[in-house]
Amino acid sequence: MINSRALLITFLLVVGFMAIAVKLFNIQVLEHDRYAKIAKNQQDKALVIKAERGMIKDRNGDILSYTLNDVSFFVDTRMLSQTSKGRIAAKFSQVFAKSEKHYLNLMESAKGNVFLERKVPREKLLEFQNFIVDGFVSVDDPTRNYSYGNLASHLLGYVNNDLIGLDGVERTFDDYLTGIDGLLYVERDVQGRIVTVKDELSRKPKSGNNVYLTIDTKYQKILEQELKKGVDDCGAVSGIGILMNPNTGEILALANYPSFNPSEYYKVNDKVRRNRALTDTYEPGSTMKALTMAVLLDNGLVNEDEIINTENGRYKIANANIIDVNKYEKLSVREVLEHSSNVGITKLSERIDERTFYKYLRDFGFGNSTSISLPSESAGFLKKPDYYSTLSKPFISFGYEISVTPIQMIAAFSSLINGGTLYQPRIIDKVVDEDDQVIEQFDSKRIRNVISQTTSERIKNLMFGVVEHGTGKLARCSNMLVGGKTGTSQKFIDGQYVKDYNASFIGFFPADKPEVVGLILINSPATGKYGGIVAAPVYKRIVSRIVEEDIKVIPQRISFSREEHPLDQLLESSFSNDEPVFLQTANIGEVVPKIETANQYSSRLTMPNLVNRSLRDALAILNEMGLRYDIKGSGKVVEQSIKPGTQINSGAVCTIKCEDNNMLQTLGVF
Numbered sequence: 001m002i003n004s005r006a007l008l009i010t011f012l013l014v015v016g017f018m019a020i021a022v023k024l025f026n027i028q029v030l031e032h033d034r035y036a037k038i039a040k041n042q043q044d045k046a047l048v049i050k051a052e053r054g055m056i057k058d059r060n061g062d063i064l065s066y067t068l069n070d071v072s073f074f075v076d077t078r079m080l081s082q083t084s085k086g087r088i089a090a091k092f093s094q095v096f097a098k099s100e101k102h103y104l105n106l107m108e109s110a111k112g113n114v115f116l117e118r119k120v121p122r123e124k125l126l127e128f129q130n131f132i133v134d135g136f137v138s139v140d141d142p143t144r145n146y147s148y149g150n151l152a153s154h155l156l157g158y159v160n161n162d163l164i165g166l167d168g169v170e171r172t173f174d175d176y177l178t179g180i181d182g183l184l185y186v187e188r189d190v191q192g193r194i195v196t197v198k199d200e201l202s203r204k205p206k207s208g209n210n211v212y213l214t215i216d217t218k219y220q221k222i223l224e225q226e227l228k229k230g231v232d233d234c235g236a237v238s239g240i241g242i243l244m245n246p247n248t249g250e251i252l253a254l255a256n257y258p259s260f261n262p263s264e265y266y267k268v269n270d271k272v273r274r275n276r277a278l279t280d281t282y283e284p285g286s287t288m289k290a291l292t293m294a295v296l297l298d299n300g301l302v303n304e305d306e307i308i309n310t311e312n313g314r315y316k317i318a319n320a321n322i323i324d325v326n327k328y329e330k331l332s333v334r335e336v337l338e339h340s341s342n343v344g345i346t347k348l349s350e351r352i353d354e355r356t357f358y359k360y361l362r363d364f365g366f367g368n369s370t371s372i373s374l375p376s377e378s379a380g381f382l383k384k385p386d387y388y389s390t391l392s393k394p395f396i397s398f399g400y401e402i403s404v405t406p407i408q409m410i411a412a413f414s415s416l417i418n419g420g421t422l423y424q425p426r427i428i429d430k431v432v433d434e435d436d437q438v439i440e441q442f443d444s445k446r447i448r449n450v451i452s453q454t455t456s457e458r459i460k461n462l463m464f465g466v467v468e469h470g471t472g473k474l475a476r477c478s479n480m481l482v483g484g485k486t487g488t489s490q491k492f493i494d495g496q497y498v499k500d501y502n503a504s505f506i507g508f509f510p511a512d513k514p515e516v517v518g519l520i521l522i523n524s525p526a527t528g529k530y531g532g533i534v535a536a537p538v539y540k541r542i543v544s545r546i547v548e549e550d551i552k553v554i555p556q557r558i559s560f561s562r563e564e565h566p567l568d569q570l571l572e573s574s575f576s577n578d579e580p581v582f583l584q585t586a587n588i589g590e591v592v593p594k595i596e597t598a599n600q601y602s603s604r605l606t607m608p609n610l611v612n613r614s615l616r617d618a619l620a621i622l623n624e625m626g627l628r629y630d631i632k633g634s635g636k637v638v639e640q641s642i643k644p645g646t647q648i649n650s651g652a653v654c655t656i657k658c659e660d661n662n663m664l665q666t667l668g669v670f
Contacts, residue, residue, distance in 0.1 A: 049140070049182035049183065050181055050205065051182065051207055052205070052207040053067045053142070053159075053179065053207075053208045054177040054178075054179065054209045054211060054434075055210045056169055056177070056210070056211050057211070057212050058212070058216060058220075059213060059214055059215060059429055060216065061212070062217045064146065064147055064148065064152060064156060064213070065144065065145070065156050065262075066144075067144055067145070067163070068119075068121070068142060069142055070119040070120060070121060070140075070142055070143045071120060071121075071124065071140055072115060072117065072118045072119060072139055072141035073092075073115070073116045073128075073137070073138050073139075074115040074137055074139070075088060075107060075114055075135050075136050076112065076113055076135040077107055077110065077112060077113075077114055077135070078111065078112060079134050080107065080133075080134075084134065084135065084136075085107050086104075087133055088107070088116070088133055088136055089102075091131055092116055092117070095127045096117060103116055119141050119143050125138060144158075144159045144263065146261065146262045148217070148221075150224075150260060150261050151224060152215060152220050153260050153261065153262050154168065154255070154256045154259065154273075154274075154275040154276075155213070155275075155374070155427065156168050156170060156262055157170035157375075158263075158265040158273075167273065167275075169211060169428070170262075172373050173211050173431070176208065176209045176211060176431050176440075179206050180205065180206040182203050182204045183203050209431050209434070210431070212428070212429040212430045212432070213251075213429060214245075215251060215253055215427070216252050218546075219253040219550075220253040220255065222542055222545045223241045223253040223255045223518075223542060224255045224259065226538050226541045226542050226545070227241040227255050227257045227520070227538060228257050229538070229541075230520065230534065230535070230537070230538035231522060233534075234525040234526060234529075234534045235525065235526030235527055236524055236525040237523045237524040238256070238257060238258060238276070239255075239257045239520070239521065239522050239538075240257075240280075240519070240523075241253070241254070241255045241257075241518070241519065241521070242255075242277055242410045242518065244414060244425065244518070245515060246413075246414035246423075246516075247414075247418050247423075247515070248444040249423030249424050249426045249444050249445065250426050250444070251372075251425055251426065254275075254427075255277075256276050258272055259272075260272050260273060276406075277405065277406045278372065278377040278378065278406075279376050279378050279405070280378070281378055281380045281403035281404060282403065282404065282406075283399055283400050283403060283404075283489045283490075283491075283502070284409055284504065285399040285400070285488050285489030285502065285504065285531070286398055286399055286471075286485065286486060286531070287399060287487035287504055287505075288397065288402070289337060289340060289397065289485065290337065290416060290459060290462075290463060290485045290506075291364060291412060291416065292349055292352075292396075293337055293348075293462065294360075294416055294456075294459045295357060295360045296348055297458050298451045301352065302333045302351070304458065304461075305332050305333070306332065307330050307332055308330065308333060308344045308348065309330055309347070310328045310331050310336070310341050310343045310344045310347075312328070312329050313325065313328060313341075314343070315347065317346070317394055318390040322394065323342065324341050324344075326339060331344050333348070334628075335470075336348065337462050337463070337465070337470070338466050338469050338471070340466075342398050345398050346394040348397075349393055349397035350393075350394070357396070357397075358382070358385045360451075361402070362382065363422065363448060364450055365408050365411050365412050365422055365447070366404055366412065367380060367382030370407055370408060370411055370424060370425050371424060372424070372425045372426070373442075377405070377407070380403045380405055381402065381403040383396070383401060399487060400489065407425055409519060410425075410517060411423065411424075411425050412450075413485075413506050413508075413517060413519070414517050415450045415456075416451070416456060416459050416463075417459075417460045417517065418514070419456045420449050420451040420452055420453055420455060420456045421446055421447075421450070422446075422447040422449075422450050423445065424446075426444060426445070428442045429442060430442060457631065457632070457633070460508075461630060461631045464483040464511060464619070464629075465628070466483065466485055467482055467483055467484050471532040472484050472486050472505065472532055472536050473532070474532055474533065474536040474540060475539050475543075476540065477540055477543050479547050479548070480509050480543055480544070480547050481509070481510065481511035482510075482511060482539075482543055483508055484507025484536070485506055486530070486535070486536060487502075487506070487531045488501055488502070488503050488529065488530045488531045488532075489501065489502050489504075501524065501529045502522070502524075503521075503525050503528070503530055503534045503535050504519065504520060504531045505519075505520050505531050505532070505538070506519045506520075507543070511619060512615045512619075512634045512658070513634055516546070518539055518542060520535040520539050521535065522534050605627075605648050605649070606645060606646070606647060606648075607640075607642045607644055607645060607646040608621060608644060609640075609644035610622075610637045610640045610654075611639070612637065612638075613636070614635075614636055615634060615636070615637060618656055627652055628653040629653065629656060630654070630655040631655075631658065632655065632656070635658045635659050636658060637656050637658050638659050639657040640656050641654055641655035641656070642654045
């Protein structure tokens with residue numbers, strides 16, 4: 001019996017040893033490569049070292065967006081004893097001033113990896129320099145930071161938790177901004193602790209490139225502050241503002257209000273995050289009259305002093321009444337633009353061939369996206385001549401039956417005042433690597449010539465008059481001559497025009513050689529309602545602040561003495577006897593303020609000598625005297641149509657011819 005048991009035990013031991021031997025043979029010989037690979041993977045580990053995302057800077061190198069090298073701490077609770085948990089809780093309570101119970105609860109709440117602190121400043125690592133506990137780990141967890149909070153949020157965009165760009169420049173230039181991650185090869189022991197680092201296999205991370213924008217932070221701050229004030233003052237829903245260099249297409253500032261903090265983009269909805277300057281379209285209203293007038297001038301269909309019968313403010317086409325609230329029997333072409341006459345521009349637009357009109361509007365950029373380097377741009381809507389009704393051309397001539405984006409409108413307007421060239425709007429200046437070497441330079445892109453240099457000078461001259469004598473008076477500045485055009489349009493909602501408005505102003509300065517063109521669009525103002533009332537003052541404040549804060553704009557300062565109408569007086573004189581005229585199928589028109597030219601001089605004046613004066617000084621004198629003017633060329637005055645010493649009446653028109661010279665260019669006048 002005993003022998004049989006011994007034999008059985010011996011047999012089982014032999015079988016067991018044979019099984020072990022077979023298994024060992026299988027591991028050591030037959031599947032050696034597989035198990036060697038598993039062992040190597042357990043011992044050798046490639047740790048990813050996150051590359052730093054590139055910075056976004058303004059044109060002057062001011063940092064707008066950068067990455068903070070934060071760290072996060074977590075524990076693997078499977079490797080922790082109660083003693084280890086107590087040590088960790090005590091240490092974290094000391095460093096982060098939270099209770100030990102807080103951290104103990106976190107470690108007891110789940111199995112596996114548990115984060116104790118996320119995205120804390122990297123210097124906190126120094127507090128844990130000699131703190132070693134199995135299962136306690138720190139990891140790089142970078143955070144994208146925006147230096148000025150909400151500033152330029154719609155331009156910059158934002159990133160997700162993995163630092164992938166989701167909107168704005170962060171999205172369109174994500175490939176440039178994203179660096180190349182590094183690798184750190186390490187060998188671990190059986191408990192997962194790092195034993196050694198294999199430098200020969202490791203590689204350092206390569207930081208992303210830095211992107212320089214064309215915007216100027218000073219201009220951006222001014223625009224955003226004044227846009228917010230303008231929206232709040234008139235109880236509007238929102239506002240859009242753009243400042244642009246008309247000679248290059250560079251965006252100097254772009255803002256939407258309300259704005260948001262890109263670091264907390266998830267706290268606002270898509271409507272607030274959307275860059276409405278590119279995505280939203282609107283019917284521009286009377287700002288379109290400047291473009292229509294340019295088409296007329298470029299084709300030799302009008303001259304500025306021609307008299308137009310404006311029918312006492314009421315003109316019927318087909319089944320529609322075109323209405324001017326300010327009823328004039330006759331206006332010159334110049335005054336049609338100054339007083340924003342719907343009747344006048346309608347009658348003038350009848351002279352333009354439909355296909356010619358469409359071609360010019362297409363050349364101005366309407367109906368196509370501008371291809372600016374930002375996402376989600378809309379192309380707007382431009383009706384083709386084949387689909388025109390009897391009313392289409394007159395309606396388009398003063399800004400209806402056409403939908404545009406603010407970025408399209410300011411690009412088109414720039415071509416009116418820069419000599420006739422349409423430029424692609426540009427937001428990116430250059431991309432440089434971490435060693436500050438230029439990777440890619442983004443130059444201005446000329447699209448096409450739309451109007452002639454002569455036409456540009458003429459329309460620019462007419463728009464001086466809009467600000468000095470017409471609907472844009474509230475944009476006049478004491479330290480700068482500006483030009484521009486007001487616009488007010490009703491909204492088309494659910495198939496009909498309603499008592500809700502878009503009020504806008506587009507202006508430019510300095511007067512004879514514009515360096516900045518600006519668009520202000522106020523959405524649904526509760527008070528004021530009209531572009532000349534709510535948008536023009538915003539533009540005025542922006543220009544005044546830029547001139548005061550940036551000496552490069554106009555080194556030589558001048559001032560003007562004008563009799564200014566307070567806002568309440570303007571409102572009373574302009575609208576006390578007039579109700580707003582709303583768009584209907586048979587009744588279309590825009591309310592525009594009727595503002596009389598203030599003149600503090602007597603009716604008989606003596607013409608001064610303007611020759612050899614800068615154009616800026618000459619215009620200042622003419623405006624002081626209440627005289628109208630027609631400008632030929634730019635630079636220094638070389639001729640004047642009214643001889644010095646001549647007795648003239650206020651309101652007379654003086655033609656002045658100018659030519660460039662080096663001194664004017666050196667001074668940067670106008």
